[in-house]
Amino acid sequence: MPRKRSSTKSRIVKAAWNLFYKKGYDKTTVEDIIALSKTSKGTFYHYFKGKEALLNSISDLFDSKYEDLQSKIDPDLSAYDTLLYLNRELFHMIETSIDVNLIAFLYSSQLVTKDHRSLLDEQRLYFTWLREILEHAVETGEFHPGCTVDELLKIYAMYERSMIYDWALCRGTYSLSEYSGRLLPHVLDTFVHGI
Template identity: 55%
Template structure:
């Protein structure tokens, strides 16, 4: 039970922090604000995070939570190609509507200069587990090519998503991320589809 409580505490801190970052901006949000909103303590905050900057790496947890939610809602009979498109569309819509671009850019920047774990590449994340499950299912159903390894398809998909987010950030959001992805990602993924 302690492990579940710990996950809930960390999750509450992350959720509160990102809600505050969106509402009032990263620089204006204090650790006290985060502790108050999450109904936790400073001790709990510092147990999980060294600083407010350390929360930048937690953005991947928000993405993973979104994937978990979407996997509960998705039709299990849906074509695997369509599942990948659905997940991408919903995640990019969330990013566009609720993640401040400057925080997204900071998170990507932090991944470039970090000496520790690069959380975006952590294969144990929900994101990668979900993608592998969908690709394996798609290969078994004959919907996705089986002459390309599961890991190669997942790597290519993740790389394409990161590239689109990165480009959207450096273009200052001059276009709709999820609309652009809706036309670009199918062309990219088509090479992995059977038939």
């Protein structure tokens, strides 16, 4: 399991997104973020050029959730149940703490950016931990040996991105975690039986 890392940057990101959800993006100030994250102005500007730069930190927020889950997850869970758990917890966090309009804006910005697309960065904790889980499942035979880890990782990540996109497109009119809880087992069943 990847080593848990806690950072000042992570605290700033969590504080910012908490405030964006509670106060709205426009009403949140850099000073609010600094106060909630218990950092200094210099520290804030070391990591971010301004409040707008935090809009590109959605992947940091997702990874921060994964960091929190690392210490809580039962290490004896199967890969199948681990993936169900991680998905449920991440999606619950998204639907209860991130404004759906910000999610929509962030996802659309990933389509047009010429810069780094953070949601596809395979160096993120999200991808490294998922890769570990999938590698173990393929090695132990829990997932079909005819499937490559790269293929499974791509399908799983694509599934999650598409679920979040659709939820944002529908303006959050349904429970993301509940809907995914009904659909994800069908995806994981293909991992077990082969694609």
